[in-house]
Amino acid sequence: MVESTPTPPRRRKMGNLALIWHFASRYPGHIAMAALGLIFAAGATLAIPSGFRRVIDKGFIADGGDVSPYFHYLLMIVVVLALATALRFYFVSWLGERVVADVRAAVHRNLLTLAPRFFEENRPSEIASRLTADTSVIEQIVGTTVSVALRNILLALGGLIYLFTLAPKLTGLLLLGIPVVIVPIIVLGRRLRLMSRYSQDRIADVGAIIAETLSAMKIVQAFGQEDRESRRFGTAVDAAFLAARRRILVRAVMTSLVIGLVFGSVTLVMWQGAVDVASGRLSGGTIAAFVITGGLVAGALGALSEVYGDLLRGAGAAGRLAELLAELPDIAPPAVPTILPAVAEGRLSFDNVTFRYPTRPEIKALDDFTLTVSPGEMVAVVGPSGAGKSTLIQLAQRFYDPETGTVRVDGVPLREADPSAVRARIAMVPQETVIFAASARDNLRYGRWDANDADIWAAAEAANAAEFLRDLPQGLETFMGEGGARLSGGQRQRLAIARALLRNAPLLLLDEATSALDAESERLVQDALERLMVGRTTIVIAHRLATVRAADRIIVMDRGRIVEQGTHERLSLDSGLYARLARLQFDNIAD
Ligand SMILES: Nc1ncnc2c1ncn2[C@@H]1O[C@H](COP(=O)(O)OP(=O)(O)OP(=O)(O)O)[C@@H](O)[C@H]1O
Structure with missing residues (x-):
């Protein structure tokens, strides 16, 4: 029976993200390429407004002069932007996938060392969800969030510097608006973090129910509990939906607030800019460049507000995975194990x-x-x-x-x-034979992995299993299916005996x-x-x-x-x- 176990308060410190760095830092070459792509793409993006400025100030008003160089310049920027973006995308996504694969393998390897106590105290479905859902969050962090963050930080900083060189007074005005934007991000971000955690726990509940019902479908049907199971699942799904809806709502408010405030302040600043253009203090091209750059900076800040929530989610996921990685086996060899006598x-x-x-x-x-x-x-x-x-x-x-x-x-x-x-x-023949979703050969070889086919047939013969194994459609190659659904009770037992014989x-x-x-x-x-x-x-x-x-x-x-x-x-x-x-x-x- 799945009860929603009270989850202990989890620390979701950003420090947990160190785990991600630990895994990512093994690939410095890829990080360097990703950074290169990132820097060039941000640089090219920032160069676009200056290109427009020249086109407007020089290109359109040059009487009969050649306007081509200004457009050549713009086209070149576009090419750099396109190539650098592809570079960044490839290497950043590669890192995301690689890190997730490594984290999954490392966690799985550690799980294999743990004693039964751990698996009695932790729901298998929850562990499985950490290996799938939490690692997906990490993939998103490495493959998207970090690069979005860096790109937007570069864009925001570079954009601001460029704005200063264009029009210091206007930029000063713009900066006054920034605290108005930052404060709601922090306040709502904190709220969002709590909601994300709650929402993720509800999703884990849903997963646990699915796993339980799927593995016990016959029992559910035999006892006629379909409606009850359906209602139970419906309740869990709704709880997950409601939790998600609350989270989405807060995020929607936050995003709208941020965008509204940013563009609002930009508009006010522009107003001042229009006055300056009218009085001849600024050129039309400068004000155009200022508007475009201002838009870029605003967009960058807006994107950064999303990043914060994602990083928090990633920190939560990384924290839980770090716990799994740090779990030590209760049963381990002593520092200097006593060697068993050579004769067994x-x-x-x-x-x-x-x-x-x-x-x-x-x-x-x-x-x-x-x-x-x-x-x-x-x-x-x-x-x-x-x-x-x-x-x-x-x-x-x-x-x-x-x-x-x-x-x-x-x-x-x-x-x-x-x-x-x-x-x-030790050779073990358990009451319930576990049949793996693998070939008959691999199922037998579980007893001794280096056994050859002659050993396998000898063991099968001695275990009275050879006959039914020979009758399988593809012999030892035959796929046994999940849980060995094709075998009868007696055949499973004989397979287990053959396995034990191979173990010798x-x-x-x-x-x-x-x-x-x-x-x-x-x-x-x-x-x-x-x-x-x-x-x-x-x-x-x-x-x-x-x-x-x-x-x-x-x-x-x-x-x-x-x-x-x-x-x-x-x-x-x-x-x-x-x-x-x-x-x-x-x-x-x-x-
Ligand atoms: N994994 C476990 N965690 C907690 N308690 C357990 C666990 N396995 C067995 N027990 C408890 O330990 C005691 C001995 O159980 P054990 O399984 O060894 O009995 P058994 O003689 O094999 O019973 P059966 O014939 O029903 O299998 C029982 O009280 C049982 O409830």
């Missing part, structure tokens, strides 16, 4: 381990838990829901560190080892699927599992009678502790938890 035995032990999930600190998922599994041993774990069975498997892979006690693989405490070295000794690790963690398969499918899976377990230490969360029967030892867990252990035969005779569970869980317990 597949020994696993838990010594007085107590553990609580970070998001559920009130419950001990494991409570002073001790278990030693010898190389080659097969241990079946049973117990009621919530007993801590899956937690064992999580801790063995060091997705979390225990509160107290020690987990060891091949005798090395996991805290002292490099997690990736530990995981390299000494320690096998198995979470048996609970969903029932038909007898034939069941037999194929069971048969494949038996082959997978040969010569490996296995911990299996057991849901099938065949599994517990085959186990060297069964441990019965309840509330994070071992309450009974032994073989199926012995435990069945006791009237303890196992006997009770077995009666409920294993349908054909009578045999």
